[in-house]
Amino acid sequence: MTEKTSRVSGDATGAPVILSNEPGSFAWGVLAKRHPALIQQVRDAFPYGRRQHEALDALLDEIANGVIEPLAPADHDHERWADWGKEYFGHSWYDAPFLWAEGYFYRRLLGAVGYFGTGPWQGVDPFAPFKRAELRGEAVEEELRALDPLADASVEERATALLHASLWGNRADLGFSISAGEPGPSDVTTSALVADDSATLWQLLPAGTSATVAVVADNAGRELIPDLVLIDHLLEHGRAERVVLHVKPYPYYVSDAMTADVVDCLRRLTEAPGEAGRIGGRLWEAMAAGSLEVRTHPFFCAPLPYEEMPEDLRVEFASATLTILKGDLNYRRLVGDRLWHPTTPFAERTAYFPGAVAALRTLKSDVIVGLEQETVDALELAGDAWRTSGTHALIQVGP
Numbered sequence: 001m002t003e004k005t006s007r008v009s010g011d012a013t014g015a016p017v018i019l020s021n022e023p024g025s026f027a028w029g030v031l032a033k034r035h036p037a038l039i040q041q042v043r044d045a046f047p048y049g050r051r052q053h054e055a056l057d058a059l060l061d062e063i064a065n066g067v068i069e070p071l072a073p074a075d076h077d078h079e080r081w082a083d084w085g086k087e088y089f090g091h092s093w094y095d096a097p098f099l100w101a102e103g104y105f106y107r108r109l110l111g112a113v114g115y116f117g118t119g120p121w122q123g124v125d126p127f128a129p130f131k132r133a134e135l136r137g138e139a140v141e142e143e144l145r146a147l148d149p150l151a152d153a154s155v156e157e158r159a160t161a162l163l164h165a166s167l168w169g170n171r172a173d174l175g176f177s178i179s180a181g182e183p184g185p186s187d188v189t190t191s192a193l194v195a196d197d198s199a200t201l202w203q204l205l206p207a208g209t210s211a212t213v214a215v216v217a218d219n220a221g222r223e224l225i226p227d228l229v230l231i232d233h234l235l236e237h238g239r240a241e242r243v244v245l246h247v248k249p250y251p252y253y254v255s256d257a258m259t260a261d262v263v264d265c266l267r268r269l270t271e272a273p274g275e276a277g278r279i280g281g282r283l284w285e286a287m288a289a290g291s292l293e294v295r296t297h298p299f300f301c302a303p304l305p306y307e308e309m310p311e312d313l314r315v316e317f318a319s320a321t322l323t324i325l326k327g328d329l330n331y332r333r334l335v336g337d338r339l340w341h342p343t344t345p346f347a348e349r350t351a352y353f354p355g356a357v358a359a360l361r362t363l364k365s366d367v368i369v370g371l372e373q374e375t376v377d378a379l380e381l382a383g384d385a386w387r388t389s390g391t392h393a394l395i396q397v398g399p
Ligand SMILES: O=P(O)(O)OC[C@@]1(O)O[C@H](CO)[C@@H](O)[C@@H]1O
Pocket: 030, 034, 102, 170, 173, 175, 176, 218, 219, 253, 326, 327, 328, 329, 330, 332, 364, 365
């Protein structure tokens, strides 16, 4: 890693929890630079009134100069956050665990713009303009056109291409592009995979069985479209009889998908010509038939690792043949947001998971497990910020 590693706090597991208090570290940069830039983008995208601008100013000031304040007692989720944040309120944002601080930042941002209030801005997604622009953009257009030649490829080639499209779709996250610039769509290849358990993934889903696959979505738009195309492939080729797509209950981490985003993506697909339109039509029917179902749960916006998932979600994942977790944040929550030794076995970190789980993730934060030592050595030798720059990806299956 050429970047400074985040300062951390250790405990009995031996692997330190990532904090944001080391200037120059990735986590510090997210709080000190990415979040203020995001607030500016949101201000520019909406004609907010004075109340919202003042609340956003206060949030910026609190993060830069103050201490973490709790939610107002009248807020609907005050009690939940009072519990999750009791150790951190009254301390600097930079000294709280990075995972917690980011989750709470998004909750406070939504509060500041009136998302949870009773006024006219209730339910207005502050990130919707960015998501919409992406969905209407040339990159999506091109990606949809690229589905046409794939229709003639062999089933195996198609399966691999669609799995990789879903994987690399994770690179196109809007929060990431705030600090990293627009990712180039075609400058990455499978050789950038630092771990590849795709053979195991396909073995878990042999054609013709009655598998249920849970897909825990990450970003909308350029990530969700290839996720949906992969889901269509699983259903169409009998690798799954039923797919449950889990999305966020409210706007989160800039471009995370909610039900409204699934609807927008399905419309985008159905309105497209050629193969994309046919896939969109099939998915629309799958929704009506119940073989594709969208669900959400408050835990998806909780600042907690999956190890602490509630019982109803545990039962849900236990009943799936395979749960596919998309993206960097889900990975951090799956293995724990800590500086593990990179060769710590993925199976060890996911042993608590109630069923088979696959992570499809481009690397956009310091957390990593399950690598071979020679892979780590080669990555370190290359000298770039391989853990955080989104140039590398992984497919890992456990436990
Ligand atoms: O979960 P995603 O969309 O793949 O990534 C989320 C992300 O952009 O947000 C965090 C920093 O804000 C990082 O963990 C990661 O880079």
